[in-house]
Structure formats: structure tokens, C-alpha cells
Amino acid sequence: MNRIYDKRPREHRKRCHYNGKGVAKIIFKSEYDATTYIKKKHLFNYKAYICFECNHWHIGRKYI
Numbered sequence: 001m002n003r004i005y006d007k008r009p010r011e012h013r014k015r016c017h018y019n020g021k022g023v024a025k026i027i028f029k030s031e032y033d034a035t036t037y038i039k040k041k042h043l044f045n046y047k048a049y050i051c052f053e054c055n056h057w058h059i060g061r062k063y064i
Contacts, residue, residue: 028057030057034048
């Protein structure tokens with residue numbers, strides 16, 4: 001039986017590397033690969049950014 005004092009604290013996940021479900025985002029080797037993926041999938045409000053945790057490119061929503 002799991003009790004409150006038996007549980008370990010949850011590991012903090014950075015939002016730049018993981019999505020809301022805790023799964024790692026798609027990685028790209030270059031900015032060009034990320035932008036071609038955005039154009040291919042018609043993701044209009046997304047942009048490419050470099051992740052500081054894994055040093056690869058991810059895509060995310062633009063906040064205007």
C-alpha cells in the first residue's frame with residue numbers, strides 16, 4: 001500500500017524539452033529541418049527553437 005510518506009518527489013521536467021504529458025518533443029538536427037517540418041505539416045503558429053537541455057531543435061507555439 002502506497003502511503004504519502006513512501007512516495008518520492010516528482011522530477012521537475014523542463015517545458016522546453018517535454019510536452020504536457022511528459023513525453024519528449026520531436027528533435028531536429030538543424031533549424032532547416034524543423035522549419036521544413038513546420039511547412040510540411042502546415043503548422044502556422046509554430047516556430048523552431050533550440051533546446052538548452054539537449055542542444056537540439058524543437059518546435060513550439062509562437063506567443064504574440
